[in-house]
Each structure stands twice: as structure tokens, then as C-alpha cells.
Amino acid sequence: MAGLRQIPTYLRDMQEEIEAHARAFGLDFFPILYEVLDYKTMNEIAAYGGFPTRYPHWRFGMDYEQLAKSYEWGMSKIYEMVINTVPAYAYLLEGNSLVDQKTVMAHVCAHVDFFKHNYFFSKTNRKMIDTMANHAARVRRHMARHGQDAVENFIDTCLSIENLIDPMSQFIVRQRDAAAVDPDERDEDVPRLRAKQYMDKFINPPEYLDAQRKKRDDEKKQKKKFPEEPQRDVLRFLIDHAPLEVWQRDCLEIVRDEAYYFVPQAMTKIMNEGWATYWHSKIMTEKAASSAEIIDYADAAAGILATAPGRLNPYKLGVELYRNIEDRWNRGQFGKEWAECDSMDQKRNWDRRTGLGKKKLFEVRKLYNDITFIDEFFTLEFCVEQKFYSFGFSERSGNWEIMSREFKKVKDQLLRGLTNRGQPFIHVVDGNHENRSELLLRHAHEGVDLDLSQAKDTLRNLYKVWTRPVSILTKLEGKGKLLRCEGDNLTEKSADYPG
Amino acid sequence: MSQRIDLDHGRFRQIIRGKIKQHLRKYISQGEMIARKGNDKVAIPLPSVDIPHFKFGDKQSGGVGQGEGQPGDPLGQGKDGKPGAGEAGDRPGEHLTDIEVSLQELAEIMSEELALPRILPKGTEKIVSLKDKYTGIRSTGPESLRHFRRTFKQALRRQISTSTYDPKNPVIVPIRDDKRYRSWKTLPEPQANAVIIYMMDVSGSMGDEQKEIVRIESFWIDTWLRSQYHGIESRYIIHDAMAKEVDRDTFFKTRESGGTMISSAYKLCAKMIEDEYPPDLWNIYPFHFSDGDNWSVDDTVTCVELLKTKILPFVNLFAYGQVESPYGSGQFIKDLGEHFDEDERVVTSEIKGKDAIMDSIKDFLGKGK
Numbered sequence: 001m002a003g004l005r006q007i008p009t010y011l012r013d014m015q016e017e018i019e020a021h022a023r024a025f026g027l028d029f030f031p032i033l034y035e036v037l038d039y040k041t042m043n044e045i046a047a048y049g050g051f052p053t054r055y056p057h058w059r060f061g062m063d064y065e066q067l068a069k070s071y072e073w074g075m076s077k078i079y080e081m082v083i084n085t086v087p088a089y090a091y092l093l094e095g096n097s098l099v100d101q102k103t104v105m106a107h108v109c110a111h112v113d114f115f116k117h118n119y120f121f122s123k124t125n126r127k128m129i130d131t132m133a134n135h136a137a138r139v140r141r142h143m144a145r146h147g148q149d150a151v152e153n154f155i156d157t158c159l160s161i162e163n164l165i166d167p168m169s170q171f172i173v174r175q176r177d178a179a180a181v182d183p184d185e186r187d188e189d190v191p192r193l194r195a196k197q198y199m200d201k202f203i204n205p206p207e208y209l210d211a212q213r214k215k216r217d218d219e220k221k222q223k224k225k226f227p228e229e230p231q232r233d234v235l236r237f238l239i240d241h242a243p244l245e246v247w248q249r250d251c252l253e254i255v256r257d258e259a260y261y262f263v264p265q266a267m268t269k270i271m272n273e274g275w276a277t278y279w280h281s282k283i284m285t286e287k288a289a290s291s292a293e294i295i296d297y298a299d300a301a302a303g304i305l306a307t308a309p310g311r312l313n314p315y316k317l318g319v320e321l322y323r324n325i326e327d328r329w330n331r332g333q334f335g336k337e338w339a340e341c342d343s344m345d346q347k348r349n350w351d352r353r354t355g356l357g358k359k360k361l362f363e364v365r366k367l368y369n370d371i372t373f374i375d376e377f378f379t380l381e382f383c384v385e386q387k388f389y390s391f392g393f394s395e396r397s398g399n400w401e402i403m404s405r406e407f408k409k410v411k412d413q414l415l416r417g418l419t420n421r422g423q424p425f426i427h428v429v430d431g432n433h434e435n436r437s438e439l440l441l442r443h444a445h446e447g448v449d450l451d452l453s454q455a456k457d458t459l460r461n462l463y464k465v466w467t468r469p470v471s472i473l474t475k476l477e478g479k480g481k482l483l484r485c486e487g488d489n490l491t492e493k494s495a496d497y498p499g
Numbered sequence: 500m501s502q503r504i505d506l507d508h509g510r511f512r513q514i515i516r517g518k519i520k521q522h523l524r525k526y527i528s529q530g531e532m533i534a535r536k537g538n539d540k541v542a543i544p545l546p547s548v549d550i551p552h553f554k555f556g557d558k559q560s561g562g563v564g565q566g567e568g569q570p571g572d573p574l575g576q577g578k579d580g581k582p583g584a585g586e587a588g589d590r591p592g593e594h595l596t597d598i599e600v601s602l603q604e605l606a607e608i609m610s611e612e613l614a615l616p617r618i619l620p621k622g623t624e625k626i627v628s629l630k631d632k633y634t635g636i637r638s639t640g641p642e643s644l645r646h647f648r649r650t651f652k653q654a655l656r657r658q659i660s661t662s663t664y665d666p667k668n669p670v671i672v673p674i675r676d677d678k679r680y681r682s683w684k685t686l687p688e689p690q691a692n693a694v695i696i697y698m699m700d701v702s703g704s705m706g707d708e709q710k711e712i713v714r715i716e717s718f719w720i721d722t723w724l725r726s727q728y729h730g731i732e733s734r735y736i737i738h739d740a741m742a743k744e745v746d747r748d749t750f751f752k753t754r755e756s757g758g759t760m761i762s763s764a765y766k767l768c769a770k771m772i773e774d775e776y777p778p779d780l781w782n783i784y785p786f787h788f789s790d791g792d793n794w795s796v797d798d799t800v801t802c803v804e805l806l807k808t809k810i811l812p813f814v815n816l817f818a819y820g821q822v823e824s825p826y827g828s829g830q831f832i833k834d835l836g837e838h839f840d841e842d843e844r845v846v847t848s849e850i851k852g853k854d855a856i857m858d859s860i861k862d863f864l865g866k867g868k
Contacts, residue, residue: 044502162552392561410563451557
């Protein structure tokens with residue numbers, strides 16, 4: 001972006017008005033800089049994931065083509081985009097009606113409030129625009145030196161494994177207890193109790209000592225395992241241990257950094273969109289929309305909240321859940337007494353006039369992510385009222401069809417789709433597999449198989465990074481399978497899948 | 500303003516082109532891409548260029564939705580809108596997605612891959628006609644071109660701004676300054692100046708497979724010639740013992756059982772050229788496909804005669820493609836070879852099967868005529 005253009009006065013006035021309303025409701029957000037974009041630039045920035053400064057790569061071009069097509073065919077339109085930085089950048093689409101712009105501004109205020117306060121955004125880099133620009137400069141430099149094709153191909157490889165990170169690692173403080181390291185170097189033998197010589201046999205029985213020695217030896221062996229514990233951040237492991245050129249390592253770092261940056265967004269999609277929808281709706285209907293605008297507002301809002309068969313609308317689910325929470329906490333529908341009450345009739349008319357709804361909402365937006373949000377507040381009553389169902393592919397009819405409306409099944413399915421951002425759990429279990437410095441990964445199978453053909457291609461890419469054979473242990477159709485890639489040679493054989 | 504995304508987008512298209520090129524032989528021989536053809540674009544199923552990940556298989560994962568319906572109700576256009584597509588693990592690494600490519604681009608790819616020379620059109624003068632096109636609005640013009648809605652809009656605007664508009668009595672009276680007229684531009688429009696005359700033997704010995712080959716080959720010939728001329732016409736003639744002109748659909752669907760008199764088609768072709776396509780204005784491309792069986796030696800002589808006197812003097816190229824069929828003797832190509840071996844305007848090609856289509860296209864178009 002060549003400098004920030006001033007937005008027109010009427011939009012700035014509007015911004016002031018909306019932000020005043022938002023503050024009055026208790027939202028607290030970073031300063032927001034708006035920019036008005038034509039649809040082409042909007043699609044461009046959307047293709048770059050919101051960052052106009054990203055490194056050159058063809059897949060952005062591919063995403064752009066898709067966005068541009070679906071805009072031209074009138075299938076979709078990006079109303080707004082907001083970037084989690086300080087100050088927050090938000091983009092408005094040129095030519096949208098004023099009601100739309102107002103709604104978008106209210107929506108953006110709530111998003112930025114969410115960025116600022118939600119715990120899962122607490123570790124994000126708020127200067128990501130600059131960081132992305134630095135990444136781009138680094139990638140360009142590598143391209144100038146090593147050729148565009150080589151660098152781009154390697155980035156393809158990195159992107160293929162970019163999801164193999166540990167989203168929670170940012171929140172875990174890892175400390176090694178320095179004193180506890182290397183007990184084996186401190187003494188030669190297992191410790192014994194002091195005893196007179198004739199008593200030694202009884203106070204330090206030889207069987208016990210042997211057992212202790214064996215335990216120690218096992219521990220030593222354990223230590224020699226590499227990595228010591230299965231490691232979920234596969235990218236980190238590769239950066240640390242794969243035989244890479246300097247520029248390759250740099251590319252991998254860049255891809256990993258950016259992947260981590262987008263993790264909180266992915267973890268709070270429902271909450272974040274729900275929160276923004278909740279507030280734009282409140283601000284517009286209670287304050288900002290004039291009576292002449294309300295119909296247009298309602299029309300746009302209906303579009304945002306529309307549901308289609310077989311598709312989960314995060315806006316809808318999020319906003320309804322927040323409203324449900326607000327209502328429940330306003331009426332005191334929580335706590336032990338509520339949980340233990342099994343009279344439907346009593347529950348329906350339950351109202352303790354606690355009025356804690358708003359307080360609870362702000363608490364929820366601070367502490368929860370999508371999984372905990374759904375796990376705690378997606379109740380039987382909510383599920384039935386909102387007509388949720390789970391669906392799946394039926395082999396029998398060859399169709400995608402509704403599977404169940406049973407609360408437990410729906411909730412399980414919903415949570416499963418959110419766990420690990422809907423991605424399989426993959427760990428590095430052995431960096432010296434078969435003592436041949438091969439890499440062994442393990443897919444923690446939780447009921448759903450991997451997409452085999454994609455897994456094979458991904459394995460080929462991993463081989464390019466590790467340069468020695470790479471295998472993954474997984475389960476296919478209930479049987480343990482080991483996929484192994486060695487050069488062009490990809491084999492698939494049955495294997496023990498413990499656990 | 501040239502935007503950064505244009506570089507990345509260009510890069511993406513370049514990758515796509517590379518992929519198409521790499522698989523061109525397959526596309527040409529399988530003809531699967533012709534299935535979806537728009538006006539000037541084709542959708543090509545391409546091995547996905549998207550980046551592979553470790554991810555869950557589609558079928559087992561399922562999801563959650565919201566709305567009406569009973570368990571067991573199908574969701575119609577499902578998650579990806581392609582229920583039942585793509586068998587798991589069928590061909591590793593081949594995830595097909597449809598990519599749109601313009602015919603122009605496709606022709607370029609084809610010419611790069613097949614090393615086709617550009618065609619030098621006959622005659623140096625371009626045939627161009629002028630055409631008027633309504634392109635805008637202006638404030639003067641003949642009454643017959645008055646733009647009613649724009650005029651009234653303008654009048655309304657004026658009345659509002661001068662506060663003479665009364666919403667309770669919404670009378671709008673345009674005055675002279677309000678009037679708006681359509682305006683036009685005269686654009687040179689290149690005229691169709693090439694014609695392809697497809698002829699095909701539809702006698703009993705030409706089976707579905709043979710016709711499929713002709714269909715695929717004609718698509719590629721069309722694509723190439725279209726990229727070389729501003730406009731192009733295609734005519735279709737089928738023949739057994741008799742010849743008649745048909746539309747494109749009929750051309751590929753008709754199946755007759757009669758004998759074969761190739762001369763009948765050549766006669767019709769010659770007549771068509773004589774009546775409708777003066778050779779000084781038209782680049783003419785007759786393509787004839789047959790399995791090489793002709794009724795009699797006499798008829799073959801007639802054919803040769805017709806070619807020599809009535810067809811060859813007027814055309815850029817006369818192409819004969821002989822599709823191998825279990826019933827045909829394949830004699831005709833030899834006869835042509837005998838008579839026209841020296842003649843540059845005649846190209847013959849034997850098409851043994853789908854795999855040979857690409858080479859045969861190269862035979863036909865490789866001369867740059």
C-alpha cells in the first residue's frame with residue numbers, strides 16, 4: 001500500500017459515532033485505521049490473508065483468481081476485513097451502501113475488542129504487518145540469489161507441512177530444571193543407605209539394587225531417544241534437525257512464524273465472528289441505524305446469518321450462543337441448582353433476575369476459545385432450539401445426508417471438527433528411526449482416517465526436507481499402516497499401531 | 500495501477516500452463532476436456548496444483564449443520580458440491596480440479612507443444628467491415644435514440660436540486676437540457692474469413708470409437724484455426740453413398756448403414772465453395788475423415804478428378820484423415836498418396852487410435868497453411 005489514504009469525512013464522522021456507541025456498550029479496542037478499497041484491491045488483500053505486504057507466491061494468485069471469479073459471478077462479496085495489529089487496519093469496500101459501512105464499522109469494533117482481550121490472542125505479534133514485510137524482503141533476497149523456481153518450490157514444500165505445529169505451545173512455559181539434568185554423570189552407582197557391613201545385605205537388598213540399576217539403565221536408554229518426547233511442532237523439529245541450507249531454514253522459519261500467527265484466528269473463528277455479529281446487531285438496532293436504514297440493515301443481516309444445508313455458519317452459531325448465554329445469566333440459569341433441576345417446565349420459566357448476562361459475556365470473550373466455548377455452553381436446549389444436526393457421507397445412498405439430531409452426537413461431531421482446528425494430530429516420534437536417521441511420524445488416530453493420496457504427497461514433501469526416508473504410522477480402515485517415502489519410492493505396509 | 504497480485508496471479512497461470520502442456524497428449528487423446536465448453540473458454544480438469552497436507556479423508560469426517568430435515572435426508576449439493584466424486588486412493592496425487600482456460604491460451608499452449616507454425620492467410624488484404632455499437636450516452640442526438648430512463652432521471656435530479664419536485668405530486672417534466680441520447684461508436688469488425696468444411700464418412704464401418712476420434716480432432720483443429728483467424732465458420736457434411744449438409748450435433752451422431760461414395764461429399768464440398776466461399780475472400784479448409792473404404796475404383800477416380808479441378812485450386816489445405824477401423828480396407832489414403840504425393844496442398848494422415856490424434860493434428864497443421 002502506498003501510504004494510507006484518508007477516508008472521506010462522512011466516513012470519519014460515521015466512525016466516530018459508531019465507536020462512541022461501542023465504547024458506551026463497554027467495548028474496548030485498539031485505534032482503528034480504515035481504508036476504502038475497490039473490489040479488485042479488496043480481493044487482492046484478501047488473497048494475501050489481509051496483509052498487502054506478503055512474500056510472492058503463486059498460491060496467493062490462485063486464491064485471488066477464485067475470489068475474483070466468485071465476486072464477478074455475484075456469488076460472494078467481501079464486505080470487510082480487519083487485521084489484528086496495533087493500530088488495527090480495517091478495509092471497507094468502495095461502493096457499499098452507508099448502512100453496510102456502518103454495520104461493518106460496528107462489526108470491526110467488536111473484532112478489535114476481541115483481538116485485544118481474548119486470551120488466545122495475547123501472544124500474537126501486533127506488528128505483524130512489518131514482520132510480514134520483512135519476511136517478504138527475505139524471500140525476495142533468497143529468490144534473487146537462488147532463483148525464483150528453487151525458492152518457490154521449497155516454499156511449496158514448507159506450506160505442505162505448515163499445519164504440523166503445536167497451537168498451544170505459545171502458552172506453555174517450558175523450563176528445564178538445570179540441576180536435574182544428567183544424573184548419570186553425577187554418580188556411578190545407585191544410591192545406597194548407610195549400613196554396617198554385616199547389615200548391608202538387609203538394608204540395601206541386592207534385588208532392590210538390581211531393580212534400581214535396571215530402572216536407571218532404562219531411563220538412560222529413554223534419554224537417547226530422539227526426540228525424548230513425541231514432538232508436535234514438527235516444523236520446529238525440522239528447523240532444528242533437518243539438513244537444510246541456510247536459506248531453506250529461513251524459508252521454513254518464515255512459514256512457521258506465519259502459521260503460528262494465524263492460529264488464534266482459527267481457534268476462535270466462531271467466537272470472534274459471533275462476538276462481532278452480536279455487537280453490530282446491538283449497535284445498529286439499538287443506536288446507529290435510522291428508521292430509513294433498518295430494512296436494508298435487516299436484509300444484510302439476514303444474509304450474514306443464513307444457513308445452508310451441510311454448512312456451519314460460524315456467525316450464526318456464535319451470535320446465537322452469545323445471546324443464549326446472556327439470557328441464561330440474566331435469568332440465573334446456571335449453577336448447581338440449575339444443573340440438578342430436571343423439570344423441563346420449571347426450567348422453562350426459570351428466572352432469578354440475576355442480571356449477570358453482560359458481565360458473563362465479557363468474561364466469556366476473554367477466557368474461551370471455540371472448543372471450550374462449545375464444550376461449556378452448547379447445551380441440549382440450545383441444540384434443539386437451533387435445530388442442529390450432524391451429517392455425514394452415507395455409503396449406502398452415495399449422498400451426504402443428515403445423520404442424527406441426538407444432542408450428544410451433534411456435540412461430539414461439532415467438537416471433533418474443532419479439535420486441533422479440524423486437523424489430524426501428528427507427532428515426530430523418532431528422528432533416528434531404525435537407527436538409520438530416518439524420520440518417523442505418528443498420526444494419533446481418533447476415529448477418522450487420513451486422506452491417503454494427500455498424505456502420500458505430503459510425505460514426499462517431507463522427504464525433500466529431511467532428505468532421508470520418512471514414514472508415518474497411521475490407521476486406515478481400522479488397520480495399522482506404515483507409509484514410507486524414500487525418494488520416488490512410496491511404500492505402504494501393515495504395521496502395529498499401538499494404543 | 501499494476502498490482503502486486505498480478506505477479507502472483509501471472510505466476511499461477513504460468514504453472515497452470517505448464518501443467519496443461521505436460522498433460523497435453525493425455526487431454527488430446529482422452530477428449531475429456533471438451534465436455535464443458537463455453538463460448539471462448541474451456542474448463543480443464545487438471546491434477547490439482549493445490550498444496551497437499553496431512554488432513555482428514557472426506558467421507559469419514561462429516562460435520563454439523565443447522566436447519567430442517569430428518570435423519571436420512573440427503574443434503575443435496577453436499578459439502579463440496581460433488582457427492583460421490585473422486586474415489587479414494589485411486590490415483591495417488593491426482594486430485595482433479597477444473598481450471599478455466601481461454602481457447603486462445605489453449606491454442607498457444609498447443610502451438611508451443613506441437614511446434615505449429617503460424618498460418619499466413621491468403622491474400623494480404625484483411626477483410627474488415629464496419630459496425631456501429633452503442634457505447635454511451637450524450638446530450639444531443641436524434642429523438643429516435645432518446646434514452647427514456649436517463650432523460651427522466653436527469654429531469655428528476657434537476658427538479659430535486661431546484662426544489663421544484665413535490666413528492667406528493669410527483670410530476671416530472673423533462674426540458675430540453677434533460678434529454679439524453681444513446682451514442683455510438685463505429686468499430687471495425689473483422690469478418691469471418693476462414694471456413695472449415697468437415698466431411699465425414701458415416702457408413703456402417705465407422706463406429707462410435709472412430710467418430711469419437713474425429714470429434715476430438717475436430718475440436719483441436721477448430722481451436723487452432725480459430726486462434727489464427729479473426730472469425731471462422733464451420734460447415735459439416737456427412738456422407739455414405741449420398742452426401743448432405745448437417746449441423747454439428749447431427750454430424751457426430753448420425754450413423755448410416757449404406758455404402759460409401761466419397762465423391763458425393765466432394766461434389767457437395769465443391770459446390771459449397773463455388774456458391775458461398777469465393778476463394779479470393781476466404782481461406783478454405785476442407786477436412787475429410789473416413790475409414791478409407793470407397794465403393795469402387797471408378798468413384799475414387801472421380802474423387803481425384805474433383806479434387807484436382809474443383810477443390811484444390813481454391814483451398815489453403817485439403818486434409819484427409821483416415822481413421823483405422825476393423826472393417827475398412829484403408830485403400831483410399833494410398834490412392835490419394837499416389838495422385839497427390841507432390842501436391843503440397845494435400846495432407847493425409849493415418850489415425851490409428853486416440854493416442855495418434857496428437858501426431859495427426861501435427862501432420863495437418865504443421866505446414867503453416
